Structures are given as C-alpha cells and as structure tokens.
Amino acid sequence: MLTPMASGRDGERTWSIAQVAAEFGVTHRTVRHYEDIGLIAPERHGTRRVFRRRDRTRLALILRGKRLGFPLEEIRTIIDLYDAPRGKTSQLEYAITQARKRRVDLEERRRDIDESLAELGAFEASCQADLDRLS
Amino acid sequence: MLTPMASGRDGERTWSIAQVAAEFGVTHRTVRHYEDIGLIAPERHGTRRVFRRRDRTRLALILRGKRLGFPLEEIRTIIDLYDAPRGKTSQLEYAITQARKRRVDLEERRRDIDESLAELGAFEASCQADLDRLS
DNA sequence: CTTTACGTTGACGTTAACGTCAACTAGGGA
DNA sequence: TCCCTAGTTGACGTTAACGTCAACGTAAAG
Numbered sequence: 001m002l003t004p005m006a007s008g009r010d011g012e013r014t015w016s017i018a019q020v021a022a023e024f025g026v027t028h029r030t031v032r033h034y035e036d037i038g039l040i041a042p043e044r045h046g047t048r049r050v051f052r053r054r055d056r057t058r059l060a061l062i063l064r065g066k067r068l069g070f071p072l073e074e075i076r077t078i079i080d081l082y083d084a085p086r087g088k089t090s091q092l093e094y095a096i097t098q099a100r101k102r103r104v105d106l107e108e109r110r111r112d113i114d115e116s117l118a119e120l121g122a123f124e125a126s127c128q129a130d131l132d133r134l135s
Numbered sequence: 136m137l138t139p140m141a142s143g144r145d146g147e148r149t150w151s152i153a154q155v156a157a158e159f160g161v162t163h164r165t166v167r168h169y170e171d172i173g174l175i176a177p178e179r180h181g182t183r184r185v186f187r188r189r190d191r192t193r194l195a196l197i198l199r200g201k202r203l204g205f206p207l208e209e210i211r212t213i214i215d216l217y218d219a220p221r222g223k224t225s226q227l228e229y230a231i232t233q234a235r236k237r238r239v240d241l242e243e244r245r246r247d248i249d250e251s252l253a254e255l256g257a258f259e260a261s262c263q264a265d266l267d268r269l270s
Numbered sequence: 271c272t273t274t275a276c277g278t279t280g281a282c283g284t285t286a287a288c289g290t291c292a293a294c295t296a297g298g299g300a
Numbered sequence: 301t302c303c304c305t306a307g308t309t310g311a312c313g314t315t316a317a318c319g320t321c322a323a324c325g326t327a328a329a330g
Contacts, residue, residue, distance in 0.1 A: 018306070028307085033288055047295075047308055064247050069204010071286070082258065092266045099259045106252050112199050113245050117238065123217065124234045131227045153276070163277085168318055182278055182325075206316070 015051040017042075024059055034062060039076055068109065078102065150186040152177075159194055169197060174211055203244065213237065 021028050034040050035049075040058050042049040058079060065075035081098050085091055156163050169175050170184075175193050177184040193214060200210035216233050220226055 016306080017308095027289080029288065029290085032308090037287095049307085064251065067204075067244065067247050068251070069202075073286085086262065086265060089266065089269055092262050092269070096259055096262045096266070099255055099262070103252065103255055103259075106248050106255070109202060110245060110248050110252075112202050113241050113248070116199065116203070117241050117245075120234055120238055120241070124231055124238075127221065127227050127231045127234070130221060131224065131231075134224055134227070151276080152278095162319080164318065164320085167278095172317095184277085208316085 012052060015056070017049050017051070020051045020056060020059060023056075024063055026063070031059075034059070034072075037072060037076075039072065039079065068106075147187060150191070152184050152186070155186045155191060155194060158191075159198055161198070166194075169194070169207075172207060172211075174207065174214065203241075 015023075017028055017031055021031050031040075031049075035042065039062055040055050042051045042055050044050060061079055061082075062072070062075055065078060066072075070078070077098075081095060081102070084095060086095060150158075152163055152166055156166050166175070166184075170177065174197055175190050177186045177190050179185060196214055196217075197207070197210055200213060201207075205213070212233075216230060216237070219230060221230060
C-alpha cells in the first residue's frame, strides 16, 4: 500500500504531508506550524504541499533542536546559519562567530548532561547497595 | 552590605527570596511559581519565605533541568525520584528502573548534542576553508 | 513615627507551540 | 456520477511558564 508520490520530471523523489508527518512522528498541524513561521517552505503542486529532501533535512534539524530544548525561534537562527549566504568575507566571519557561540552553548549543555548522568550513576549505585544489603 | 539572614537556632544558614533569586539568576516570581507547583517548599518565618540549603539544591536541579529543556512536570518526577522513600525493596527496585529510564533519555540527548557539535565543526571548517581561499 | 526596602498574596496578561474543530476542495476509484 | 480519502485554510482553544500590575503587611532606619 506504499504510494510514493510521483517523482517530479527531474526524477527527485517527493513526499506528501502525511508521509513526512508519519516519518518524523509529528502531526500534520505541527508541520503546518513550522511552515507558518517560515522554518520550512515546501513547494506546492496546485494547493498541495510537496516535500523534497531539503525539507526533510530541515525537519530533522528542527526536531533535533526541539529534543535539545531550543525554542523554535532559536532553531530558526541555527538553520539560517547553515544556509545563509557565504560569498563575502564579512559573511563568512559572521557565520564563524555565530557557530562558535553555538558551540559554547552546546558544550555547556553537554556538561549539564554529564553532571546529571554522574549523579544518576551515584544514585543507582546507592540504591543497588541498599538492595544488596537487604537481600 | 551583605546581610546574611539570621541563622536559625540550629546554626544552619538561611537565605531570603531576593538572595536566592539573585544567586540563581531568576526572578522572585519564578521562585514563587516553583513553590506554587510544589517543586520547592521553603519554610516560613511569619509570612516570609526562608530558604535553606535543601531548597537551593532543588533550585539548582530545577534550573539545570530547564537548561536541558525538560518541562517542569518532568523535572518534578526527577526530583521526586531523588528523595522518594527507599525503605522497601519494591521502592528501591522502582527507583532503579526510573533512574535507568532517565539515563537512556539523557544519553540520547547527549548523542543529539554530539551530532550537532560534529556538524557545527564541519561547518566551521568549511567556512574557514572558504576564508583561507579568499585571502 | 513615618518613610523605605523588602516581602506577601491575588489575579489577570502574555508568549510559544501546537490542538482541535469546521467548512471547503480536488482527484481517483466503483 | 457519486463518494471517499487526503489535503487545505481559517480560526478559536489550550497548556506551560512565567510577567506584570495592584494592594497590602512589616521591620528597621532615620
């Protein structure tokens, strides 16, 4: 019952909104919301949205950003960073400084995670010790 | 101008709401909100809130959870996990399974972060290469 | 004793990120 | 042709996490 959408004349595969929503585990409404605020911009065939690989890539970036707890507006700046114009030196330098900021942010989050994992490990060990003592 | 709150008769230091708010970089309102939903439960002297080390520890856990993008309700379950009763074997076993779930979740987030950092590194390198080529 | 700083409780407002109808359209199969 | 499925656009509702008054209490300082 798989009904891959007709490939465009250029042979690139496309997907319907139901297909991408199912694939990424979100609702139709969520996809529409991301389009509303300009995070994705699927083409149209008539009135229907047509998703290409590019759109799926962006969706993956968005959802990973969400898992990491970033608000959509911040996710937008990340995506924009990745496909901003990079022709001029000033643009490249700006991109690099932005990337460094993101790196700092992400590394701090990783420290938070490592701390959490360490505490969790100690907690588990402590519980296990109590269990052993009780048996 | 430091005015540490009077220490209780048991010699344990305490803090006012303004002090903890400033220390953790949040507003008075935020602290109150956490109390409203039961994430912290500072004592009272008369009508005023009195914070002890325990409260500050919890605040630190809450805010780290927030940095990691967890909703407050999920943060509550984490905190509850840490100071739930652990007397009986069944309680200990439950605590351990909960802790394992959290570990899985955190490890997945760390993978997300590592992927993000890898992509970011490649991006920076690519920008740098373009810059070198232009100079 | 009055001002001032700090604290308190409502209670309504706001923003983000969708959920949830309702009402409509468009294409394909029986 | 008729209907069914999938898709579309509003538009209002909802939840989380506070922001932002307003109105009041109180303890210490001048």
